Amino acid sequence: MNLVFTLTQEVQLSHQYIQLIKDECKKHSPNEACGVLVGRIEPGRIVVEKVVPIKNSRPSDRSFEFDPQEHYRAWNLADKEGLDIIGVYHTHPHSQARPSTWDQETMEHDRSLWIIAGIDGIKGYEWDDGVNPVEIIEVS
Numbered sequence: 744m745n746l747v748f749t750l751t752q753e754v755q756l757s758h759q760y761i762q763l764i765k766d767e768c769k770k771h772s773p774n775e776a777c778g779v780l781v782g783r784i785e786p787g788r789i790v791v792e793k794v795v796p797i798k799n800s801r802p803s804d805r806s807f808e809f810d811p812q813e814h815y816r817a818w819n820l821a822d823k824e825g826l827d828i829i830g831v832y833h834t835h836p837h838s839q840a841r842p843s844t845w846d847q848e849t850m851e852h853d854r855s856l857w858i859i860a861g862i863d864g865i866k867g868y869e870w871d872d873g874v875n876p877v878e879i880i881e882v883s
C-alpha cells in the first residue's frame with residue numbers, strides 16, 4: 744500500500760473524536776497520548792472516519808512511540824474496513840498545539856496528517872518543506 748500525500752487544505756473530524764483526543768490528553772497527562780487517524784483522502788481534503796488511541800510505549804512529556812502490537816492492530820482494523828491510516832495524533836498536555844523540534848524531525852519522515860492537541864486546542868499539520876497548517880473542520 745503506497746499512499747501519495749498531496750497538500751491538503753482541510754481535514755474533517757467529528758466532534759466525538761475531537762472530544763476523544765481531548766479526553767486522552769487529560770487522561771495521560773503529564774505524558775503525551777498518541778494514536779492514529781483512520782479515514783480516506785479526497786481531492787483537497789482528508790476525511791477522518793475513526794480515531795484509534797494507541798499506547799505510548801515510551802511514556803514521556805516530550806515525545807511518543809507507538810506500541811507496535813497496538814499499531815499493527817489499528818492498521819489491520821483500517822484495512823478490514825477498506826480505509827487507511829491517514830495520519831497520527833498526539834497530545835501536548837502542557838504546551839501549545841504546535842510541532843516541537845522532535846515532532847518536526849519525525850514529521851519529515853512521516854508525511855501524513857499530524858493532529859496535535861495542546862493547551863490552545865486541536866490543530867492539524869502536514870510536512871511539505873516545512874510545517875504547514877491544515878484547517879480542521881469539525882463535523883457532527
Ligand SMILES: [Zn+2]
Binds near residue numbers: 835841
Ligand atoms: Zn509533540
